[in-house]
Amino acid sequence: AQRVTQPEKLLSVFKGAPVELKCNYSYSGSPELFWYVQYSRQRLQLLLRHISRESIKGFTADLNKGETSFHLKKPFAQEEDSAMYYCALSGGSSNTGKLIFGQGTTLQVKP
Protein backbone atom coordinates (compact mmCIF):
# COMPACT_ATOMS: atom_id res chain seq x y z
CA ALA A 1 0.00 0.00 0.00
CA GLN A 2 1.10 3.54 -0.69
CA ARG A 3 1.77 5.51 2.44
CA VAL A 4 3.59 8.62 3.58
CA THR A 5 4.67 8.99 7.19
CA GLN A 6 5.81 12.15 8.91
CA PRO A 7 6.68 11.05 12.43
CA GLU A 8 6.80 14.48 14.03
CA LYS A 9 3.63 16.53 14.53
CA LEU A 10 5.61 19.49 15.83
CA LEU A 11 9.21 20.52 15.41
CA SER A 12 10.37 23.51 17.39
CA VAL A 13 13.80 25.06 16.80
CA PHE A 14 15.54 28.35 17.43
CA LYS A 15 16.36 30.76 14.66
CA GLY A 16 19.67 29.85 13.04
CA ALA A 17 19.48 26.19 14.03
CA PRO A 18 19.45 23.42 11.44
CA VAL A 19 16.13 21.88 10.53
CA GLU A 20 15.26 18.40 9.34
CA LEU A 21 11.66 17.42 8.71
CA LYS A 22 11.38 13.68 8.31
CA CYS A 23 9.37 11.89 5.66
CA ASN A 24 9.25 8.17 4.96
CA TYR A 25 7.22 6.54 2.26
CA SER A 26 5.97 3.14 1.24
CA TYR A 27 5.62 2.52 -2.47
CA SER A 28 6.52 -0.41 -4.67
CA GLY A 29 7.34 1.44 -7.86
CA SER A 30 9.21 4.64 -8.69
CA PRO A 31 7.51 7.42 -6.77
CA GLU A 32 7.53 11.12 -7.23
CA LEU A 33 7.96 12.94 -3.95
CA PHE A 34 6.98 16.47 -3.07
CA TRP A 35 7.05 18.87 -0.17
CA TYR A 36 4.13 21.27 0.19
CA VAL A 37 3.99 24.13 2.68
CA GLN A 38 1.11 26.03 4.23
CA TYR A 39 2.03 29.36 5.83
CA SER A 40 -0.39 30.97 8.24
CA ARG A 41 -3.47 32.27 6.44
CA GLN A 42 -2.13 31.21 3.06
CA ARG A 43 -3.07 28.37 0.76
CA LEU A 44 -1.11 25.17 0.45
CA GLN A 45 1.67 25.53 -2.10
CA LEU A 46 4.45 23.48 -3.60
CA LEU A 47 7.84 23.95 -1.95
CA LEU A 48 9.92 21.50 -3.94
CA ARG A 49 9.84 18.18 -5.78
CA HIS A 50 12.53 15.54 -5.93
CA ILE A 51 12.82 15.42 -9.71
CA SER A 52 13.87 19.08 -9.81
CA ARG A 53 16.72 18.59 -7.36
CA GLU A 54 16.54 22.28 -6.54
CA SER A 55 16.86 24.39 -3.43
CA ILE A 56 13.90 26.59 -2.58
CA LYS A 57 14.12 29.17 0.22
CA GLY A 58 17.23 27.35 1.40
CA PHE A 59 15.43 24.02 1.72
CA THR A 60 16.66 20.84 0.05
CA ALA A 61 15.38 17.27 0.02
CA ASP A 62 17.06 14.17 -1.32
CA LEU A 63 15.22 11.04 -2.28
CA ASN A 64 16.83 8.02 -0.61
CA LYS A 65 15.30 4.95 -2.20
CA GLY A 66 17.25 2.58 0.04
CA GLU A 67 15.79 4.11 3.18
CA THR A 68 12.54 5.14 1.43
CA SER A 69 12.94 8.63 2.80
CA PHE A 70 12.62 12.19 1.52
CA HIS A 71 13.65 14.35 4.44
CA LEU A 72 13.48 18.14 4.14
CA LYS A 73 16.52 20.04 5.37
CA LYS A 74 17.64 23.58 5.91
CA PRO A 75 20.96 24.51 7.52
CA PHE A 76 19.80 27.71 9.22
CA ALA A 77 16.13 28.15 10.13
CA GLN A 78 14.44 31.54 9.82
CA GLU A 79 11.34 32.75 11.65
CA GLU A 80 9.49 33.04 8.35
CA ASP A 81 9.94 29.29 7.86
CA SER A 82 7.32 28.69 10.55
CA ALA A 83 4.53 26.80 8.80
CA MET A 84 2.87 23.43 8.29
CA TYR A 85 4.86 21.14 6.00
CA TYR A 86 3.42 18.17 4.15
CA CYS A 87 5.32 15.45 2.40
CA ALA A 88 3.42 13.93 -0.53
CA LEU A 89 3.81 11.05 -2.94
CA SER A 90 2.52 10.56 -6.45
CA GLY A 91 2.72 7.32 -8.30
CA GLY A 92 0.90 4.44 -9.83
CA SER A 93 0.12 3.44 -13.35
CA SER A 94 -3.16 5.31 -13.56
CA ASN A 95 -1.45 8.67 -14.13
CA THR A 96 -4.14 10.55 -12.30
CA GLY A 97 -1.71 12.89 -10.58
CA LYS A 98 -3.38 12.38 -7.23
CA LEU A 99 -1.17 12.88 -4.21
CA ILE A 100 -0.96 10.90 -1.01
CA PHE A 101 -0.08 13.21 1.86
CA GLY A 102 1.62 12.60 5.15
CA GLN A 103 0.13 13.78 8.41
CA GLY A 104 2.02 17.06 8.31
CA THR A 105 4.64 18.60 10.57
CA THR A 106 4.29 22.02 12.12
CA LEU A 107 7.63 23.83 12.14
CA GLN A 108 7.94 26.50 14.78
CA VAL A 109 11.03 28.70 14.59
CA LYS A 110 11.57 30.67 17.75
CA PRO A 111 13.46 33.97 17.84
Place this chain on the structure above:
Amino acid sequence: NAGVTQTPKFRILKIGQSMTLQCTQDMNHNYMYWYRQDPGMGLKLIYYSVGAGITDKGEVPNGYNVSRSTTEDFPLRLELAAPSQTSVYFCASKGGQGATGELFFGEGSRLTVL
Protein backbone atom coordinates in the same frame (compact mmCIF):
# COMPACT_ATOMS: atom_id res chain seq x y z
CA ASN B 1 -5.52 34.58 -13.04
CA ALA B 2 -7.47 33.89 -9.88
CA GLY B 3 -6.21 30.29 -9.81
CA VAL B 4 -8.44 27.96 -7.78
CA THR B 5 -11.41 29.62 -6.09
CA GLN B 6 -13.52 27.95 -3.41
CA THR B 7 -16.77 29.11 -1.89
CA PRO B 8 -17.91 29.42 0.79
CA LYS B 9 -14.92 29.97 3.07
CA PHE B 10 -16.89 29.11 6.19
CA ARG B 11 -20.16 27.32 6.78
CA ILE B 12 -22.03 25.86 9.73
CA LEU B 13 -24.52 23.09 8.99
CA LYS B 14 -26.98 21.20 11.08
CA ILE B 15 -26.97 17.40 11.04
CA GLY B 16 -28.89 16.15 8.03
CA GLN B 17 -28.65 19.33 6.00
CA SER B 18 -27.20 19.37 2.51
CA MET B 19 -24.84 21.76 0.83
CA THR B 20 -22.47 22.17 -2.08
CA LEU B 21 -18.91 23.40 -1.89
CA GLN B 22 -18.04 25.21 -5.08
CA CYS B 23 -14.67 25.03 -6.78
CA THR B 24 -13.65 26.72 -10.00
CA GLN B 25 -10.29 27.17 -11.70
CA ASP B 26 -9.28 29.43 -14.56
CA MET B 27 -6.06 27.67 -15.60
CA ASN B 28 -7.69 25.23 -18.03
CA HIS B 29 -6.44 22.32 -15.95
CA ASN B 30 -7.81 18.87 -16.69
CA TYR B 31 -7.14 17.38 -13.28
CA MET B 32 -9.10 18.46 -10.22
CA TYR B 33 -9.23 17.09 -6.68
CA TRP B 34 -11.09 17.44 -3.42
CA TYR B 35 -9.22 16.82 -0.17
CA ARG B 36 -10.26 17.11 3.43
CA GLN B 37 -7.81 18.17 6.13
CA ASP B 38 -8.25 16.95 9.66
CA PRO B 39 -5.86 17.72 12.54
CA GLY B 40 -3.11 15.13 12.81
CA MET B 41 -4.43 13.24 9.78
CA GLY B 42 -3.02 15.21 6.89
CA LEU B 43 -5.00 15.55 3.69
CA LYS B 44 -7.23 12.74 2.51
CA LEU B 45 -8.47 12.52 -1.06
CA ILE B 46 -12.27 12.51 -1.36
CA TYR B 47 -12.87 12.56 -5.12
CA TYR B 48 -10.94 13.49 -8.21
CA SER B 49 -11.48 14.14 -11.88
CA VAL B 50 -9.14 13.76 -14.85
CA GLY B 51 -11.34 15.77 -17.19
CA ALA B 52 -14.84 17.03 -17.88
CA GLY B 53 -17.37 14.23 -17.50
CA ILE B 54 -14.98 11.93 -15.63
CA THR B 55 -14.89 11.52 -11.86
CA ASP B 56 -13.61 8.85 -9.51
CA LYS B 57 -13.52 8.06 -5.81
CA GLY B 58 -10.56 8.78 -3.66
CA GLU B 59 -9.70 7.43 -0.25
CA VAL B 60 -12.69 8.81 1.73
CA PRO B 61 -15.67 9.28 -0.65
CA ASN B 62 -18.52 8.18 1.63
CA GLY B 63 -21.08 10.90 2.25
CA TYR B 64 -19.97 12.99 -0.72
CA ASN B 65 -20.74 13.37 -4.40
CA VAL B 66 -19.12 15.30 -7.21
CA SER B 67 -19.77 16.25 -10.80
CA ARG B 68 -17.58 17.68 -13.54
CA SER B 69 -19.73 19.11 -16.29
CA THR B 70 -17.13 21.67 -17.35
CA THR B 71 -13.34 21.90 -17.23
CA GLU B 72 -13.54 24.86 -14.86
CA ASP B 73 -15.94 23.62 -12.18
CA PHE B 74 -15.77 20.72 -9.74
CA PRO B 75 -18.43 21.06 -7.03
CA LEU B 76 -18.52 18.80 -3.97
CA ARG B 77 -21.94 17.86 -2.61
CA LEU B 78 -22.73 16.78 0.95
CA GLU B 79 -26.18 15.21 0.97
CA LEU B 80 -26.80 14.45 4.65
CA ALA B 81 -24.28 16.29 6.77
CA ALA B 82 -22.84 14.43 9.73
CA PRO B 83 -20.52 15.63 12.53
CA SER B 84 -17.77 13.43 11.07
CA GLN B 85 -17.74 15.74 8.04
CA THR B 86 -16.58 18.66 10.12
CA SER B 87 -13.31 19.50 8.43
CA VAL B 88 -11.44 21.89 6.20
CA TYR B 89 -11.96 21.09 2.53
CA PHE B 90 -9.44 21.90 -0.16
CA CYS B 91 -9.95 21.86 -3.88
CA ALA B 92 -6.91 21.57 -6.13
CA SER B 93 -6.13 21.43 -9.82
CA LYS B 94 -3.24 20.27 -11.95
CA GLY B 95 -2.27 20.81 -15.55
CA GLY B 96 -0.19 18.65 -17.83
CA GLN B 97 -0.43 14.90 -18.05
CA GLY B 98 0.05 12.03 -15.71
CA ALA B 99 1.67 11.95 -12.32
CA THR B 100 4.01 14.90 -12.72
CA GLY B 101 3.09 18.48 -12.12
CA GLU B 102 2.27 20.85 -9.33
CA LEU B 103 -1.11 20.89 -7.60
CA PHE B 104 -2.62 24.35 -7.17
CA PHE B 105 -4.84 24.66 -4.13
CA GLY B 106 -7.76 26.83 -3.20
CA GLU B 107 -7.87 28.69 0.10
CA GLY B 108 -10.02 26.07 1.74
CA SER B 109 -13.57 25.85 3.06
CA ARG B 110 -14.06 25.31 6.77
CA LEU B 111 -17.21 23.31 7.44
CA THR B 112 -18.70 22.66 10.87
CA VAL B 113 -21.59 20.23 11.33
CA LEU B 114 -23.49 20.56 14.60
